[in-house]
Amino acid sequence: MSHSGNKQLSRYLSDLSAVYTYLGGTERFRAAAYRKAAKVVEALPDDIAIYCKKGTLRRLPGIGESIAQKIEEFNKSGKIGKLEALKKQVPYELLDLLSVSGFGPESLRRLHEELGISTHVHLEQAIKQGKISQLPGFGKQKIENMLRGLKLFKDTANRMLLPDAMALADQVIASLTKIPGVLQAAVAGSIRRRKETIGDIDVIVSCHSKDRAKIAAQFVKEPFVERVIVKGITKVSVIHRPSNRQIDLRIMRENEWGSGLHYFTGSREHNIHLRSLASSRGYRISEYGIFNRRSGKWLGGKTEDDIYRILGMSLMPPEMREDHGEIELSIKHEIPELVDMKDLRGDMHMHSTWSDGMNTPEQMTSYIQKHFRYDYTVLSDHSPASVITHGMNAKQVLKQIEKVRAINRNAGNQFLKTGIEVDILMNGELDMPDEILAQLDWVTASIHRGFTKDNTERLLKACENRYVCCIGHPTGRLIGSRAAYPLNMDELIRKAALTGTALEINAQPRRLDLKDEHIRSAVQAGVKLVITTDAHTYADLHNMEFGIYMARRGWCTKNDILNTQSWKEIEHFRDKKRNGNK
């Protein structure tokens, strides 16, 4: 149950952060400490119980004596007494509003103390009855903003998938580029960091300083602007039509382009860490550049590299900027060269009309050869347990092997490889006999049913089969619709390392499975990964880039990804396991 524990703990730490945020004053620093700890716990590769057992909690960044104790308590009892006690001192039910635009700690405190409001229902009633407008400082505008915030809070729970956000951002960038005076325009924020889901769209332009007001004025007139939230000379926020997403635009001068892009790319945690590091070394960083702290002299900011270089650090790809240790690596100049689309030599998982794909093997092959520079591709249709997908039985597999050979013969090459996505049954066995699997070039084993139980044992057993080359979409999650099944990822990674089994990075935007932090643990454990599209159509084949992004967010180099290697090397990996890792 690896991650449910971490998730719950992270949630409690966030709650503590919210309580201290509400209490305000100097408690906000305590709040910041808990917020950081919550983030750290959320991103941990191993179950929190393991850190407790090994006594390594204190070594985690942002975890000191006090928080470590609370984590120990959580590990033993599932609760944090301090949180339970604090809940009684604050309008706890209101605190989720802290994340809502229009509500800050001070507003909530006054609503509670001066009007006795302690629930959402109270709040809405009080607004309707006009009670709030009697409070000094709560003018008409402010109340309108609060109402908007509440409305948005109700229907923005789900975030956008990365490709949808990228498409929307491209549209915005195209409009910005056409505005007179705009010199450069780019996407920043979590899109640039290639997070799997996106909240707001962040974009940035550069121009001469005299053009800033003009550009801001033109931007809010664009046809996709539903409503303007803020509009100044350097920043504009609008709601996009019809997506109802917020777009934040920053307007920078030419010399501020790099520092502006850096600031606006984030992450927030990365920026805070870097700025505080800069401060301790006598610098000050803002979106306008890097400055000498004492003299205020501008030292650089035309490029992102300026910022890091002046700090004696090396630049890192946006995908790494989550304050997960990349700053420390950068100080040591040990930023790895991350895997790139151009490194990929083949797709290891795709379907055809032989199961639930939309195109024949021939069609898929010729499409790939036309649009990608791959050296090989693995056909991997479903096995019979996947009834709904018209999975192949043993006889059909043998027939398909003949078919693939014929396709290659006709083409005069060995481009198409034989394979299967074999089902892992409820008991961990596979629904295809070993003697059939032994004849295939590549075998991916996946779970397609039993999503609610703990599937650790099933997956471990599948790894033990010498013909299983790779575990497909290991967690089974579907972003926004199905949670990952309970699974001890640490055990799976250990077993994969031990048995020489690869793990899949499935590039379908709704899967992205494994996800970034699992990828990092796998890499650290020496497990090889494959990036695949799991394509069922031509269009799906183009999802490969999203798998690459996830791999980059997991700090993968080319060497960590098996399908950056020649087919000969892949065979070597496969045969090593088949021959008992000798």
Next chain:
DNA sequence: GCCGTTTTCGGCCCGACTGTTTTCAGTCG
């Protein structure tokens, strides 16, 4: 509550915009 290339105490990223003020606090990214 955390943390240390000035510090084990006293800081904690930094700046823009808004609203309701009348010089600024709150909020946001």
